[in-house]
Amino acid sequence: MDRNLAENKRRKGVDNLKSWLKMIKDLTIRPHVRKVRKSPALSIDQERDQPLSSQRIREELEKSSDIIFREFYLRADQETTCLLAVVDGLIDKALLNQFILKVLMVDMPVDPDFNKFTGKNIVDNVLNFLAPANEVKKITKMGEAIDSILSGDAVLFFEGFQEALHIGARGWASRAVSEPQVESSIRGPQEGFTETLRTNTSLLRRRIKHPSLRIVSLKIGELSKTDVVVCYVEKVVNSDVLSEVLQRLSKVEIDGVVAGDYLEEMIEDAPYSPFPTIYHTERPDVIAANLLEGRVAIMTDGTPTVLMVPITLSKLMQVSEDYYERAMITSLVRMIRYLGAVISVLAPSLYIAVTTFHQEILPTSLAMSIAAGREGVPFTALIEALLMTLTLEILQEAGLRLPKPVGQTIGIVGALVIGDAAVKASLVSPLMVIVIGITAVASYAIPAYDLGIAIRLIRYPLMFLAGSMGFYGLGIGLYAGLIHLLSLRSFGVPYLSPIAPLRIRALLQDTFVRAPWWAMKKKPKLIDVEDPNSGSGGTK
Structure with missing residues (x-):
């Protein structure tokens, strides 16, 4: 009896030691896949790839009081029931009323010739002829419909059909573009990013009016489904850096991304180093200038801070005003x-x-x-x-x-x-x-x-x-x-580039001192851009 009791205690002690070691490993060793705690999946999550069912979606979403379902009939066909699903507070009500509900319920003539708009091809015909909204597309999966509704768009269902229409109708309240709170500048633009993703991409697009500016959209967060975009300039960005950024973001598994700083910790190179390896800024001019040098920007919906990679220690000692002042003044201030x-x-x-x-x-x-x-x-x-x-x-x-x-x-x-x-x-x-x-x-x-x-x-x-x-x-x-x-x-x-490894042109051109703009004939070889010829302007 005593021997069995001692053996049980020994096994319990070994199991406790193993659990402690596993906990320490989880807290200190970052896995290959950037994964953090996750909430249990709901039943609707298992049906994301199933064919569309308006009844199933209504059963799941009408439990929330802010989600509105508007049921109506097409005026040309009283037997066709339509269901419009939106989230109150995230949509542009004027757009929906004027270009969707009014068109389908009031303006659509009752005429035998309009029978072609009903029947088996009703979804395609409404899409092509009776939906004058700017962004309309067909969806067929449960997951697509749920994501569209909860992202602030409208979804129009047709009774008896496993197809629906996604209608771009986002229109929530947002903060106006204003001066950056942290990175103020005496000279230069006074615009800063906001919490609205499309406003931020438009600020960037205003500064780089060229089709080579690529904006790639992602969704990260099992529950939050946060919109994230990766911005870069094609033929200028280093393909290896871009591939690494996209690969790391694709491996992030997390319930929700409330701000871009969540992603910073998930994709940074040295999580236990006090020195930052990802740069963040609120200034569109800074991001535009660095994209023209071959860097990559990561924007997250809901935060005015944009992440930028790769960076060096010398980059962290620079400010946007360095590129608005004359070279001699900038060089003196940098040395200070x-x-x-x-x-x-x-x-x-x-x-x-x-x-x-x-x-x-x-x-x-x-x-x-x-x-x-x-x-x-x-x-x-x-x-x-x-x-x-x-x-x-x-x-x-x-x-x-x-x-x-x-x-x-x-x-x-x-x-x-x-x-x-x-x-x-x-x-x-x-x-x-x-x-x-x-x-x-x-x-x-x-x-x-x-x-x-x-x-x-x-x-x-x-x-x-x-x-x-x-x-x-x-x-x-x-x-x-x-x-x-x-x-x-x-x-x-390398974090100390262009000092180690030594890059003479970059060291003399834009590190401790800044050369005049007319002397910057080639981009500094920091990240091996594909097109070394300069043509960038603005700030860095």
Whole structure:
């Protein structure tokens, strides 16, 4: 008995260990197919490929109060019953009333000659002669009808027929095109993407009026059926990059895609790297210029942010205004940005390393001034820097989440009050407050928000290494970070290109400095575009 009890406990322990290992694997190892948790399938999901049945669709959808079914007779044939299915709030009621219901119920003459519109060919005849709406097509599957209705279009059923008409009648309320909230610009266009997909594609089409601009539509999300489009310029885009984008999107299995950021995590190259490998923007001019360079854009319905791949680290340090100012001004501003990024990464770590291990490199007067400022401070330089850095992070997060007027006040007043009080209480030295202030200001020079967060994250391990081993530890941290950056890829493109691998033309043309537009005779060889000849204009 005791032996059996011990054996049962051992088996239970092994089973628990296996379940824990499986859970850890699911949470840490991304499978080849981008798959996340899924909801149980409904009965109607099993009938998507079945022949059309208006009765079955009505039974399933009329459980929701916002779905309207309008039943009527064709005026030319009182025996033909029609059923119009729409979602209230997603359709253009004026279009349906004027070009569908009025035509079929009122304007259609009662005449023996109109018998040809009834009978076996009624669906084809209504499609060809009596449906003046812009977008009308025939559908025959259950899944097609359900997707059309729930996407905001109208579906017209005919009693006794396994065919229906899909009528494009989308007309929901949407936000007007306005200035981008995050990427504001002094010069250049002031238009930003909205939450409506077709509005976004039209903004892009206005800037690239050429048939080579391709817009490929997809639907992602088992329940949300979110419309996603992939945009690229044919003969300019690299075919390998395009194939990789489409392949990764096709492997995404998820219940719903509420925003494009859902897809970003599902298709990115390095999910455990702090550095972003997918660029996102709200500006149509930025997307248009990068498509002309051979990149690929991914638009998602319901979000104003558009994803763009592939990207490099140098791309994240550029803004649209770089291409509206003159080359000399742009080059100077870019160098300031790179200097700000270096200060943001290294300033706290250098302070810790110098004050803890390498005081001898300082001039005597400066060393005595620092020592006098630290007199009475009970913490080491590392703890001092961590306290001030964490305080800065809390103030930044609080200012970001509060309403704008209150958030700006909290950020400025909070930093002044807390910094002054900390110095007077001898918790931190005055120089430490200056270093953290310079670090915060320098970090604001980084244009890409994701890159700024990455730099804030890597700042902490560098501070610990500098506090434990001085310049030697700081060198180890920088070397490890460089190796990591060299190993990163964005859809096959090296993350540090054009520095590594070295691309002389791109490095001199549009990296740390920008050449004048008249000197950009060929596209930079970053992603091996099929057509290297320049002809692009605008921003990047």
